[in-house]
Amino acid sequence: MTSTRWVPLFLEALAAERGAAANTLAAYDRDLAHAQDWLADIGTDFAGATEENIEAYLVHCDRLGLSRATRARRLSALKQLFRFAFEEGLRTDNPALQIAGPGRDKRLPKTLSVEEVDRLLVAAEAHGRTEADRLRNACLMQLLYATGMRVTELVSLPVSAARGDPRMLLIRGKGGKERMVPLSPPARAALASWLQTRDTQDDTARAEGKPLSPQLFPSRGKAGHLTRHAFYMLIKDFAVEAGVSPDKVTPHTLRHAFATHLLANGADLRAIQTLLGHADVATTEIYTHVLEERLRDLVLEHHPLAKDL
Numbered sequence: 001m002t003s004t005r006w007v008p009l010f011l012e013a014l015a016a017e018r019g020a021a022a023n024t025l026a027a028y029d030r031d032l033a034h035a036q037d038w039l040a041d042i043g044t045d046f047a048g049a050t051e052e053n054i055e056a057y058l059v060h061c062d063r064l065g066l067s068r069a070t071r072a073r074r075l076s077a078l079k080q081l082f083r084f085a086f087e088e089g090l091r092t093d094n095p096a097l098q099i100a101g102p103g104r105d106k107r108l109p110k111t112l113s114v115e116e117v118d119r120l121l122v123a124a125e126a127h128g129r130t131e132a133d134r135l136r137n138a139c140l141m142q143l144l145y146a147t148g149m150r151v152t153e154l155v156s157l158p159v160s161a162a163r164g165d166p167r168m169l170l171i172r173g174k175g176g177k178e179r180m181v182p183l184s185p186p187a188r189a190a191l192a193s194w195l196q197t198r199d200t201q202d203d204t205a206r207a208e209g210k211p212l213s214p215q216l217f218p219s220r221g222k223a224g225h226l227t228r229h230a231f232y233m234l235i236k237d238f239a240v241e242a243g244v245s246p247d248k249v250t251p252h253t254l255r256h257a258f259a260t261h262l263l264a265n266g267a268d269l270r271a272i273q274t275l276l277g278h279a280d281v282a283t284t285e286i287y288t289h290v291l292e293e294r295l296r297d298l299v300l301e302h303h304p305l306a307k308d309l
Helices: 003-018 022-041 051-063 068-087 114-126 131-147 151-155 185-207 228-242 251-264 269-276 286-302
Strands: 168-172 178-182
Touching: 003 022, 003 068, 022 051, 022 068, 051 068, 114 131, 114 228, 114 251, 131 151, 131 168, 131 178, 131 185, 131 228, 131 251, 151 228, 151 251, 178 269, 228 251, 251 269, 251 286, 269 286
Parallel strands: none
Antiparallel strands: 168 178
């Protein structure tokens, strides 16, 4: 078997064994294609690549100006591919086994103040050409901030998960893992209003003999639901209307705000880990550093002896 078939087989294994999401598979595909092209340029391939070749590739990525996080991600993809090749008997060794990664940039996640989030929620309620659009937008933002969901988890929610005025919402996360998250009263109210409108749309579709969508936020596009990109553009519009810098507002920023605000109000780190769907609490611990930064800034700005600190 030629090594050109390794990546498709590896991606198939990721999808089958780990339940990797389409976006994750696409990212692996892009990273490995870049490495494959570079290896071809120097006259080799995945089957013949040596440890020195892989180290030289990482140096090449550094010279391209790629961030440490990007280089670390590409090395991780290569490590997993070569481990797969070794385990499947495609290679008798793993040339990436001993290579240490460049580490990741220690940048704290951007977040938003409670007041900024409030303004975004108000803007979402008023944004849209029709009443249905405005109710959907309000529901999207209320659910996002109330649960800290990833944007893909939000836009792909099935309507069945929202039936019966739920106090808890079942979310299917990375690798098909499920978790329950509680809904705040404003989120439940926004969800109920949107469901009422959405059910009216279903009644119209049923009367016209059209198929009904199983999605909570249906769309006519190929995915069948509102896309990540469409929501990303929507949230930028909300930011402009709310008077919040669009540069600091993304769906993931709301996820960070959810975690940071919970922690600031005394929530347990393990509970936040569960709500966010993090496999490792070390991933959640970044929010303790965000909180430390904000508390330090608060003291320096408001303490009467701040000039001496």
